[in-house]
Amino acid sequence: MPNTIAIFRHTSFANNVTCYTEISKMSVCKPSLSVCVVAILFFCCISWKHSIIGVRDAIFLAGRTFLLLCFIPLASYFYPRMKALLFPPPPRPQLEEPEDPDTKLKQETARSEQQAKLNKKASDYQEHVQKPKQETLQRKKEEHFYRMTGAAWKLTEGETVGEGESCDHEEVHEEEGETALQRAIRRRRLPASVSQQPVQIDPPLAKRVIVLPDEPPVDAEGAVNVALRCLSGRTVYRRFLKSHPSTVLVDWMFKTGYHPTIYAVCTPYPRKLLITEAHLTLEDIGIVHHTVLNVEEKDPSTT
Numbered sequence: 410m411p412n413t414i415a416i417f418r419h420t421s422f423a424n425n426v427t428c429y430t431e432i433s434k435m436s437v438c439k440p441s442l443s444v445c446v447v448a449i450l451f452f453c454c455i456s457w458k459h460s461i462i463g464v465r466d467a468i469f470l471a472g473r474t475f476l477l478l479c480f481i482p483l484a485s486y487f488y489p490r491m492k493a494l495l496f497p498p499p500p501r502p503q504l505e506e507p508e509d510p511d512t513k514l515k516q517e518t519a520r521s522e523q524q525a526k527l528n529k530k531a532s533d534y535q536e537h538v539q540k541p542k543q544e545t546l547q548r549k550k551e552e553h554f555y556r557m558t559g560a561a562w563k564l565t566e567g568e569t570v571g572e573g574e575s576c577d578h579e580e581v582h583e584e585e586g587e588t589a590l591q592r593a594i595r596r597r598r599l600p601a602s603v604s605q606q607p608v609q610i611d612p613p614l615a616k617r618v619i620v621l622p623d624e625p626p627v628d629a630e631g632a633v634n635v636a637l638r639c640l641s642g643r644t645v646y647r648r649f650l651k652s653h654p655s656t657v658l659v660d661w662m663f664k665t666g667y668h669p670t671i672y673a674v675c676t677p678y679p680r681k682l683l684i685t686e687a688h689l690t691l692e693d694i695g696i697v698h699h700t701v702l703n704v705e706e707k708d709p710s711t712t
Contacts, residue, residue: 619660624648633691634699637674639665640706651692655685658702667704675705 555563587595624647625632631651635658638644645665649657658674674683676695683694683702691697 619664621647621657621660621664622649622653625650631692633696635696636699636701637661637665638677638701638703639667640672640704649691649696651690651697653691654687655683655689655691655694656687658683658691659685662704665704671707672704673707675703677701677703 552564555561627648629650632648633651634646634648636644636646637658645661647661659669662672662674663669674685675681676683680703685694
């Protein structure tokens with residue numbers, strides 16, 4: 410605290426000395442300027458009174474006056490600086506106060522206490538804020554890594570083998586004179602219900618392979634061209650015979666990429682859902698000439 414007061418006093422003293430120097434400069438410049446102006450006026454009056462001034466002399470007088478007026482600002486500018494350079498001000502006294510041992514000890518104690526508080530705050534922040542954030546970020550990175558590599562089972566806690574089994578149940582089956590090896594083998598033996606192969610109730614259904622009939626020639630009798638407009642905007646074309654079963658339209662739609670359980674084949678106008686059965690031919694359902702059909706999504710209420 411005394412050092413702070415001494416520094417403040419020293420700063421105030423320096424500011425006061427600077428202000429005093431500037432004021433003295435201004436006070437020196439103003440009298441010198443006024444003296445020069447008076448001297449010029451006096452010189453002009455004397456020259457005008459004791460001589461016959463012609464045009465040429467008047468011009469010379471005006472020139473000399475102009476030169477004097479130019480010299481006055483230069484003199485007022487350089488005079489304070491030359492004076493400060495030739496006659497520098499005396500050095501400012503430095504006020505130094507003797508250091509008190511008690512004060513110095515109090516300052517060191519205060520600094521050490523403040524540093525200890527700051528260290529405690531930093532450690533608390535590191536322990537309660539920074540460290541949990543880092544652990545959470547590391548845990549998220551590990552979870553993302555295990556999920557991307559297909560090892561998500563590592564994120565589970567797992568279960569202990571044999572947990573929850575009754576010890577009394579094991580003691581009942583233990584025989585007298587049974588060794589530890591025999592006991593371990595008996596415990597590791599799986600029951601018959603686990604080792605038994607599961608019985609297949611229903612055999613797996615064979616996968617149905619869709620095979621469309623070959624396209625007839627263009628000039629074949631009973632050949633019709635069918636255009637199928639899909640929901641994606643694509644249109645596919647194919648030729649069929651009027652005697653082909655109507656289910657070939659559903660198979661064709663399925664091979665195009667639309668499942669029959671979700672989509673159906675309809676006529677464009679008037680919009681009508683085609684009834685496709687195995688015993689009905691294309692001629693039976695009304696396809697007797699070149700036709701355009703649409704693929705539309707089925708109404709969930711009707712399926």
